[in-house]
Amino acid sequence: MFRDDRSADRFVVISGCSGGGKSTLLDELRARGHAVVEEPGRRIVARELAGAGLALPWVDGVAFARQAIELSLADRAAAERSQGLVFFDRGLVDAAAALEHLTGEPVIDRLCHAHRYNRHVFLTPPWPEIYRADAERRHGLADAVAEYDRLVNVYARLGYEISILPRIGIEGRADLILAALHAQ
Numbered sequence: 001m002f003r004d005d006r007s008a009d010r011f012v013v014i015s016g017c018s019g020g021g022k023s024t025l026l027d028e029l030r031a032r033g034h035a036v037v038e039e040p041g042r043r044i045v046a047r048e049l050a051g052a053g054l055a056l057p058w059v060d061g062v063a064f065a066r067q068a069i070e071l072s073l074a075d076r077a078a079a080e081r082s083q084g085l086v087f088f089d090r091g092l093v094d095a096a097a098a099l100e101h102l103t104g105e106p107v108i109d110r111l112c113h114a115h116r117y118n119r120h121v122f123l124t125p126p127w128p129e130i131y132r133a134d135a136e137r138r139h140g141l142a143d144a145v146a147e148y149d150r151l152v153n154v155y156a157r158l159g160y161e162i163s164i165l166p167r168i169g170i171e172g173r174a175d176l177i178l179a180a181l182h183a184q
Contacts (some may be wrong), residue, residue, distance in 0.1 A: 007080055008116040012181065015155070017148035020124030026089050039089035040071040049051065054149040056140045061102050068095035069111065076115055080133045085181065091117065097154045112158055120184065121160040122177050123152065125167070152153075 034097040055063040072092040
């Protein structure tokens, strides 16, 4: 069961491949009454596009990753006030992995050991049949798969228990996640 006195136990990451169904899954978890933190990257891209900013992954990936780290840390601090499970659409590990990949700067170990999530992380695998680029997701499936592979390695290196979610309906995915968490 969860210990409410430890945020890491309550903070659950849904990560994985871009376009793998994370946002729809998180909408389902929200509909079931759980707190959800929106993906930092999507929020940054929307803000930058609205204000003609340059911290976009296709313009200045390093600035984008640094902003994603800052926003992820702020999200964690804000989530401390929530009760029960809090589901994160990506988060600090994803942002740190992006920055380290782009710059070689060793930020993953420094940041991600100090700011843990629930030991169980859920990853959406590449799902070509539902992948779609859009105004905020301009990279192709091959880039999304490469990012997914990096994330699998980083989460494993950090000692997280990884569950790769099956390519099934959203309700089934949500049921699997909640059952796995309640079995802890």
